[in-house]
Amino acid sequence: MKQAYEKPVIVRLEAGYLNKFGSSPMYSRRVRKAIDGVNIESLVERFGSPLFVFSERIMRQKYREVHEAFATRYPHVVQAWSYKTNYLQAVCAVFHDEGALAEVVSEFEYEKARKLGVPGHRIIFNGPYKPLRALRRAVEEGAQIHVDHLDEIHDLEALAKEMDRQIPIGIRLNMDTGIFPQWTRFGLNLESGQAMDAVKRIHSRGYLILKGLHAHIGTFILDPDAYGRATAKMVQFGTEVAERFGYEMEFLDVGGGFPSKNKLKGTYLPPDVAVPPIEAFAEAITDALYAHLPPGVFPRLILETGRALVDEAGFLITTIFAAKRLPDGRRAYVADAGLNDLFTSFWYKFTIEIDREVQGMNEPSMINGPLCMNIDVVDEGTLLPPLKRGTRLVLSPVGAYNVTQWMQFIEYRPAVVLVGEDGSVEVIRERETLSEVEGPERLPERLRLT
Numbered sequence: 001m002k003q004a005y006e007k008p009v010i011v012r013l014e015a016g017y018l019n020k021f022g023s024s025p026m027y028s029r030r031v032r033k034a035i036d037g038v039n040i041e042s043l044v045e046r047f048g049s050p051l052f053v054f055s056e057r058i059m060r061q062k063y064r065e066v067h068e069a070f071a072t073r074y075p076h077v078v079q080a081w082s083y084k085t086n087y088l089q090a091v092c093a094v095f096h097d098e099g100a101l102a103e104v105v106s107e108f109e110y111e112k113a114r115k116l117g118v119p120g121h122r123i124i125f126n127g128p129y130k131p132l133r134a135l136r137r138a139v140e141e142g143a144q145i146h147v148d149h150l151d152e153i154h155d156l157e158a159l160a161k162e163m164d165r166q167i168p169i170g171i172r173l174n175m176d177t178g179i180f181p182q183w184t185r186f187g188l189n190l191e192s193g194q195a196m197d198a199v200k201r202i203h204s205r206g207y208l209i210l211k212g213l214h215a216h217i218g219t220f221i222l223d224p225d226a227y228g229r230a231t232a233k234m235v236q237f238g239t240e241v242a243e244r245f246g247y248e249m250e251f252l253d254v255g256g257g258f259p260s261k262n263k264l265k266g267t268y269l270p271p272d273v274a275v276p277p278i279e280a281f282a283e284a285i286t287d288a289l290y291a292h293l294p295p296g297v298f299p300r301l302i303l304e305t306g307r308a309l310v311d312e313a314g315f316l317i318t319t320i321f322a323a324k325r326l327p328d329g330r331r332a333y334v335a336d337a338g339l340n341d342l343f344t345s346f347w348y349k350f351t352i353e354i355d356r357e358v359q360g361m362n363e364p365s366m367i368n369g370p371l372c373m374n375i376d377v378v379d380e381g382t383l384l385p386p387l388k389r390g391t392r393l394v395l396s397p398v399g400a401y402n403v404t405q406w407m408q409f410i411e412y413r414p415a416v417v418l419v420g421e422d423g424s425v426e427v428i429r430e431r432e433t434l435s436e437v438e439g440p441e442r443l444p445e446r447l448r449l450t
C-alpha cells in the first residue's frame with residue numbers, strides 16, 4: 001500500500017520520553033478496536049461518549065486468580081468484595097456470584113449491600129465512622145464488625161448492655177510493616193500497646209467477645225514482604241491475646257491493597273515489570289501463617305481485595321473534541337472525559353489506546369478533559385500521533401475507585417455498560433439526566449422565575 005506523504009517535522013527533545021526498551025517511541029502506538037470482542041464505535045453509537053465499559057470476563061477471571069493463589073496454599077480462604085472500590089450493583093453482584101462476602105465501610109454501603117440481597121452475616125463492617133443506628137442494625141443482623149477505635153468499643157458495649165447479650169467483634173490493627181507512609185489513622189496501634197490495652201478493656205467489661213483481627217496496610221502495595229510482616233505480627237498478637245485472655249482467633253483479615261496492573265505516576269518501570277503477581281502476595285502471607293500459627297490451627301483467612309479484582313476490567317472510552325497547540329509548542333487535546341470521570345488520574349498514568357490506525361509521527365501530547373478548570377488533566381504528556389476530532393481513546397485500567405469517586409461537576413456522569421461473557425452488552429448505570437441531578441434540589445416558591 002502506498003503510504004501517505006508526511007512532511008518532515010523537528011521535535012524538541014524532552015526529558016522523560018527516552019525509552020530504554022528500544023522500541024521507537026516516535027511511531028509506536030496502541031490501537032484497540034474492540035473490548036472483549038465488542039466494537040468501540042458500535043458501543044459509542046449505542047450508549048454515547050464518554051462511556052465506561054466493564055468486562056465481566058476479566059472480573060471473574062481476576063477473582064478466580066486471587067482465589068486460586070490463596071486457596072492452593074491455605075485451607076480456609078474467604079474473599080470479601082470491597083464495596084468502595086466500585087459499588088455498582090452489577091459489579092457487586094458478579095463478585096457475590098463468585099462467592100464473595102461484602103466488605104463495607106459506611107452505613108450507606110451497608111444499606112446498599114442489604115438492598116442487593118446480601119444477608120447481614122455475609123457483611124464485614126469496617127470503617128472509622130459507624131453511627132450508633134448503623135451499628136445497632138449490623139449487630140441485630142449478625143454482621144462481622146471490625147472495631148476502629150475506643151469510642152466504638154464504648155458504643156458496642158452500650159448496645160450489648162441494651163440488648164442483654166454479648167457481641168462478637170474483630171478489631172482493626174495498625175502497625176509498622178515497613179511501608180511508608182504508615183497508615184496509622186485507622187484501627188488500634190500494635191507497637192504502642194494501644195491494641196492490647198483495648199483487648200484488656202474488652203475482657204474486663206465482658207460485653208464483647210474478640211473473635212478475630214483485621215489489618216489493611218495500604219493500597220497499591222508493591223512489596224509482598226510487607227504483608228508477610230503484617231501477617232506475622234497479627235498472628236503473634238493473636239497468640240498473646242489467646243494466652244492472656246482466652247480469646248481464640250477464628251479469623252485473620254489481611255485487608256486489601258494488592259496492586260492492579262496500573263502505573264503509578266512517577267514510577268519508571270511498566271506495570272508488567274513493576275507489579276508482582278498475586279502469587280507473590282499469597283506466598284508471603286501464607287508463609288507467615290505457617291511460620292507463626294500453632295500446628296494444625298487454621299483460622300479463616302479473609303481478603304478484602306478491591307482494585308486487584310476490578311481495575312483491569314474497567315475501560316473508559318472518550319472522544320477527542322478539539323486539538324490545540326499551546327504557546328510553548330506542546331500539542332494538547334480536549335477530550336469529553338476528564339477529572340470529573342477519572343478521579344484517579346491524579347495518581348495513575350493510564351494506558352491510552354486509539355480506536356483507529358493513524359498516520360504521522362508521535363509527539364508529546366497533553367490530554368485535558370471538558371472542565372473549564374486548570375486542573376482537568378488526564379495526562380500531562382503522552383506520545384500520540386496527530387489525532388482528528390472524533391477519534392476515540394480507550395483509557396485503562398480505570399475500573400477501581402473512579403465509578404465511586406467521580407463527581408458531577410458541570411457535566412453529567414456517563415453511562416456504564418457491562419460486556420457479558422457471551423459478548424452481550426447491558427447498561428448497568430444510565431447516563432445522568434438533568435432531572436436526576438436536580439432531583440434533591442428545592443426551589444423556594446418566592447425565587448421561582450416566572
Ligand SMILES: Cc1ncc(COP(=O)(O)O)c(C=O)c1O
Binds near residue numbers: 085105255257305
Ligand atoms: C478496610 C479496607 N479494606 C479493603 C480495601 C480495598 O483496598 P484495595 O482496593 O487497595 O484492595 C480498602 C480500601 O481502602 C479498605 O479501606
